Amino acid sequence: MSAIEDLVTELSQLPGIGRKTAQRLTFYLLKQPVETARRLADAIRAVRDRVKACGVCGMLTDDDPCVICSDPRRDPSVVCVVEESADVGAIERAGRFRGRYHVLGGRLSPLEGVGPEALHLEHLLGRVGDGSGVREVIIATNPSMEGEVTATYLQQVLRPSGVRVTRIARGLPVGGDLEYADGVTIAQALLARRDMSEAD
Amino acid sequence: MALVTTSAVVLRTYPYSETSKIVRLATRDLGVQSAIAKGVLRPRSRFAAGLELLSEGMAQLYHRETRELQTLAAFDLLVLRRELAQDVGRFAGATAQAELMLKMAPEAPLPGAYDALTTGLDALRAAVPDAVDAVALRGLWLLLGALGFAPALGSCVRDGTPVPTLPGGGQVAFSTAEGGVLCARCAPPPPPTSNQATRLPAQAHRDLVALNDPDAPLPALAPPHAAAHRRLLARFVRHHFGEASTLPALDFWERHAWSPPLPPPSAIPAPAPAPAPAPSAAS
Ligand SMILES: [Zn+2]
Ligand SMILES: [Zn+2]
Numbered sequence: 001m002s003a004i005e006d007l008v009t010e011l012s013q014l015p016g017i018g019r020k021t022a023q024r025l026t027f028y029l030l031k032q033p034v035e036t037a038r039r040l041a042d043a044i045r046a047v048r049d050r051v052k053a054c055g056v057c058g059m060l061t062d063d064d065p066c067v068i069c070s071d072p073r074r075d076p077s078v079v080c081v082v083e084e085s086a087d088v089g090a091i092e093r094a095g096r097f098r099g100r101y102h103v104l105g106g107r108l109s110p111l112e113g114v115g116p117e118a119l120h121l122e123h124l125l126g127r128v129g130d131g132s133g134v135r136e137v138i139i140a141t142n143p144s145m146e147g148e149v150t151a152t153y154l155q156q157v158l159r160p161s162g163v164r165v166t167r168i169a170r171g172l173p174v175g176g177d178l179e180y181a182d183g184v185t186i187a188q189a190l191l192a193r194r195d196m197s198e199a200d
Numbered sequence: 201m202a203l204v205t206t207s208a209v210v211l212r213t214y215p216y217s218e219t220s221k222i223v224r225l226a227t228r229d230l231g232v233q234s235a236i237a238k239g240v241l242r243p244r245s246r247f248a249a250g251l252e253l254l255s256e257g258m259a260q261l262y263h264r265e266t267r268e269l270q271t272l273a274a275f276d277l278l279v280l281r282r283e284l285a286q287d288v289g290r291f292a293g294a295t296a297q298a299e300l301m302l303k304m305a306p307e308a309p310l311p312g313a314y315d316a317l318t319t320g321l322d323a324l325r326a327a328v329p330d331a332v333d334a335v336a337l338r339g340l341w342l343l344l345g346a347l348g349f350a351p352a353l354g355s356c357v358r359d360g361t362p363v364p365t366l367p368g369g370g371q372v373a374f375s376t377a378e379g380g381v382l383c384a385r386c387a388p389p390p391p392p393t394s395n396q397a398t399r400l401p402a403q404a405h406r407d408l409v410a411l412n413d414p415d416a417p418l419p420a421l422a423p424p425h426a427a428a429h430r431r432l433l434a435r436f437v438r439h440h441f442g443e444a445s446t447l448p449a450l451d452f453w454e455r456h457a458w459s460p461p462l463p464p465p466s467a468i469p470a471p472a473p474a475p476a477p478a479p480s481a482a483s
Binding site for chain 2: 016
């Protein structure tokens with residue numbers, strides 16, 4: 001297989017990129033100065049070599065613990081639970097939340113074979129139960145069915161710890177995705193969070 | 201190419217691009233179909249509620265039989281079924297039904313299976329908490345029946361000899377491989393040496409008959425009995441779909457992956473006879 005074919009094949013494996021787009025990207029890179037392609041290759045290598053999950057919150061990061069977990073100004077008594085690292089970015093851009101995070105790395109999805117064991121819950125339960133003063137867990141999973149059932153499950157798992165469990169409000173569109181929501185919507189959803197209880 | 205309007209349930213969605221999704225739909229008029237929903241992730245998209253899992257609506261599909269991927273033109277929401285996400289057990293039962301539909305239904309009209317699916321999903325929304333397992337079991341058995349896999353429960357699957365439900369104790373042989381109960385003549389002598397035949401206690405047989413009869417009162421299943429019924433159903437499904445095919449939602453539901461573990465299950469796949477009074481449901 002030719003080098004061009006190799007790159008087209010690799011690029012077309014990426015989400016949202018078909019074969020035609022992969023070809024366009026390949027020929028674009030070939031027309032650029034050689035440095036452009038080198039920088040892209042280096043960046044891809046670096047992201048795989050340097051980025052790992054934060055040992056405390058699970059966010060993908062260069063530093064372990066991540067900048068949020070190691071920032072003494074962040075309130076350790078409030079933990080916001082999100083599905084993916086990209087959701088941390090979305091909430092941070094809203095600029096209102098001063099607590100810390102737990103990144104699940106997914107959501108419960110029986111149809112995709114994602115069960116509770118995939119969600120790094122022992123880390124979350126450890127933080128809630130180790131006397132480090134977590135008062136509230138805000139569940140900010142997506143407002144999709146699977147995000148919702150994940151919230152239901154987390155509430156059930158956290159109940160014995162006695163910690164306050166809240167769910168962000170439905171300011172987010174049903175079926176929407178945190179990652180694509182604007183900052184104002186996220187800030188409002190956080191402010192209007194509600195306690196989760198059996199009666200919901 | 202024809203524009204077809206049919207009621208449909210969202211069985212799965214896959215992200216396709218920044219603005220589009222691919223959906224797998226159970227449709228009433230066209231069977232299970234894959235379709236692209238262009239622009240569904242845009243704000244104010246014309247697709248109601250972003251095509252939520254298990255929601256039901258009137259779908260408009262540009263349909264061509266020779267094509268694997270149809271185009272979804274619109275989806276007008278009828279039922280969202282968000283209650284299913286307020287209880288992991290309900291959600292598990294519902295996704296196990298969706299999975300059966302995905303794996304077993306043909307790309308051809310099968311309105312009976314479609315109606316069994318929507319009836320089963322709505323029964324799970326409405327079930328009282330203690331009945332969630334039994335309602336899911338009934339939904340799955342009736343969906344299997346509508347898909348052409350109903351178990352033989354009243355007569356021997358091999359020679360048709362009537363096998364009545366026993367009012368008291370005793371056991372009834374059930375063969376997963378053959379798809380139903382066996383009469384005394386056909387049943388292998390106890391103890392069962394092969395895993396081909398299971399010995400169902402009379403109570404479990406009565407409950408199984410009631411679960412497969414939509415008009416019978418729903419049997420009350422204590423947790424260990426419900427677990428045994430889940431294992432029996434899961435084994436039945438796996439046998440008929442091939443052990444090789446993965447059924448993650450069925451596994452999740454069968455082992456109650458969200459619950460703290462039950463007391464150790466009995467060695468046999470069906471419960472020991474319960475001291476509970478015999479239900480009148482076994483007629
Ligand atoms: Zn961290
Ligand atoms: Zn027989």
